[in-house]
Amino acid sequence: MSELADREWRLIRDVPRDGARQMALEEIAARTALEDDLRTVRVYSWEPSTLSLGYRQDADTVDWDFCDREGIDVTRRQTGGGGIYHDRYADISYTIVAPADEVPGDLMDCYELFCEPVLEGLRRMGVEADFASVEQSSIYQPSCYLRDINPAHDVVAPTGAETDARKISGNAQYRQRDVVIQHGSISYDREPERHVGVFDGDLEPATFADRVTSIREETGGDVDRETAVETLALALGEWCNADVDGDESTWREAELEGARELADRKFGADAWVREREVLEAGERREV
Template identity: 30%
Template sequence: MTLCRLIVDPPQEGAWNMAVDEALLDEAADRGTATLRFYQWREPTLSLGYFQSYGDRQSHAASQGAAVVRRLSGGGALMHDREVTYSLCLPVAHPMAREAPALYEAVHRALISVLSEWDLESALYCDDDSAIDSTEEPFLCFARRTGADVVLRSDRSPSSSAKIVGSAQRRRRGAVLQHGAVLLGASRFAPELTGISDLAGTPLTSETLIEPWQDALAAALKLQFIHKQSEHDLHEQAQRLQREKYSSRAWTERR
């Protein structure tokens, strides 16, 4: 079993959320600390993938009025609004830290098992027989598809499915950060995307989902959670990253 700090944070601004995730990755790399964190957003916020062009956001009119940050991880843009957001940092000593596809699959299958308790029919995209191949790479993460994404069948159209979970990773000195979002409902800043409530008519909340999912993750990844306050130096590191990096136009508009 790996001791793992469990954090459930209140809503914060986007720059702070991204700064904490990077600080936790550094801690995993430097101190071997594992952390599972659930968090929320103070206001609807668009997060750009590390490699995305800032100018590309002009292609998505609906999100123009939202705040914007840039993530440390790659992938498409995420519209953080009606969702559960998580981050998982594992040190190099954890077996899953070295297996990128396996970590995606383990985290996502843990969620699938939880959703099944509410009779919600979800699956990995690679296992979904309604999946359609596409060579396009849309601006938004939830409009893209990869094999480890979680899709949910719609009650209104059982032959079709929509992506409800997307995750991305970043590695540093052997440690790994995986963070992502579970789409609970449609946002007015991305109305083309449908969440669990829209697809299945099941009004899930973050509070409803977090506890069973953390338990499923503990079993899947052999984690033993400890409820521990963030250390002072971790908080200082996050404040520095927020101030010097994630609140900076130079970082947000770097591409």
């Protein structure tokens, strides 16, 4: 368990949702942490498959025709970095939400603390993963998985491979109303063609495959996706001694309603996705 295990936490094994709703729920969880003294860890997936843009990423880096043709949703995260293609099957995502005054003020120390359960979950699956031991230069800036590999927050496998290690998880943090929110993407499998296809650039799928590994590849296919999700969920729950099966181990109706409203006027609105503009309450979502 971590030093945060004496607080009130809940573990949410979330159902698949669209990208706008998934991002909105993080902000709603931040409100709950501050107003109700209830912190959140969760695992989730994206339905439909979604490209999440980094906060400052230029919308022109997206191949909008490809996304439309392939039925891929597009949203924009609050965190920086490059875009991530979250495949409905190949991606496993997680969120950790806690008040800022309870966690290390140093960003790197906070990453180290919040990534403990991620690394533990991968270890339990038989994946030798850790923070990158050396930097690797960027291949393609608009893509999170093809940017420079940073030892501060990028998780690679196998350990000890140095420049030959490949990225298996990207993690990012932001602060919202005195709350720290960390989310991350873990590759269960790889979809190189779709991951490079969502970007408006001259990229070969082999470029992605050479830089990225996955749980499925590292375990020789011995760990199915359902087992991987549950293993990560249990590692997160044990890390903070969360309520895993009680009344609080799911979203409240008021939270879901708040997320619907926030998704409509922010994370699902064309104004936010393309220009980082947040609609006022009551303005219509553009589709």
